Amino acid sequence: MLRALRSRAAQRIGGSSMAWLSGATSELVAGGRQGAACSGSGSGLAAAAGLRPEAAVPWALQHAAPFSKKAKKGAAAEAAPQGDAAASFDMKDFKEQMEKSLEHLQGELANIRTGRATPGMLDHLKVDVYGDRLPLKACGSVSVRDPQLLAITVFDQDAVPSVVKAVAESPLRLSPRAEGQEVLVPIPRPTIETIAAMMKVAKVEGEQAKVSVRHARKLAMDAAKKLASEDERKRVEKEVQRVTDDYITQIDGMVAKKEKSIKMHDS
Numbered sequence: 001m002l003r004a005l006r007s008r009a010a011q012r013i014g015g016s017s018m019a020w021l022s023g024a025t026s027e028l029v030a031g032g033r034q035g036a037a038c039s040g041s042g043s044g045l046a047a048a049a050g051l052r053p054e055a056a057v058p059w060a061l062q063h064a065a066p067f068s069k070k071a072k073k074g075a076a077a078e079a080a081p082q083g084d085a086a087a088s089f090d091m092k093d094f095k096e097q098m099e100k101s102l103e104h105l106q107g108e109l110a111n112i113r114t115g116r117a118t119p120g121m122l123d124h125l126k127v128d129v130y131g132d133r134l135p136l137k138a139c140g141s142v143s144v145r146d147p148q149l150l151a152i153t154v155f156d157q158d159a160v161p162s163v164v165k166a167v168a169e170s171p172l173r174l175s176p177r178a179e180g181q182e183v184l185v186p187i188p189r190p191t192i193e194t195i196a197a198m199m200k201v202a203k204v205e206g207e208q209a210k211v212s213v214r215h216a217r218k219l220a221m222d223a224a225k226k227l228a229s230e231d232e233r234k235r236v237e238k239e240v241q242r243v244t245d246d247y248i249t250q251i252d253g254m255v256a257k258k259e260k261s262i263k264m265h266d267s
Contacts, residue, residue: 089223089236097216098247105209105251109258112198112205117150117187119143124201125170129162139163145184152176152183171197198262206255210248217244 111120119142127139136142140154140163152167154160163183167176173194176185188194220240227233 101212150185
């Protein structure tokens, strides 16, 4: 049953190779529910938003790849052992990885809405089912029944109670109810509590994006260490840090803008 559910999940997610790396974001999930501020460590933010460690793993880490390449020239170079080839650094790949993190964050923040039903507002939820922990989209499809009501069509009747539990325990303060193989989720008008919950979710998404950016930076710095020229290595490291700082600043700006929008009830 679980194998079939996972197979359907792979189809729903579009064949993505995202494997949700555990441990990559221990800095995000180390704390309790104290809701730490965006200081770079992210301790407690996942817990403050009602997310478990598995749910806080940054998506973009799955797309990270080394940025060093082996530069070989001529037939002699082709015949040379791999270790003898001079390393080069691909700044384009590094920046593309950073951009992916930013684009993913933009999509996640767009799903955070107060007072209006949108399917994406439940994307961050995880469901404990059949001894595993799966994304909600792997267990059912979410649709908008009306502006204040979401309907989750659960793929397996046996998973309905688990889906209800996942929604009820989310930071969104929702009250789902099961009707057959569907879970209906009324979306209440925004309150001080729901606005605060949405802001916490936005902060968590921002911290996930920062972890992805910093992971890409680490890969880039590791690649830079392999450069033969010390001057080139220092130049690349300086540029990598500059680009990293720029994307961290952009992330902070996107989260701040979303928080302002949430306070204004997404008007």
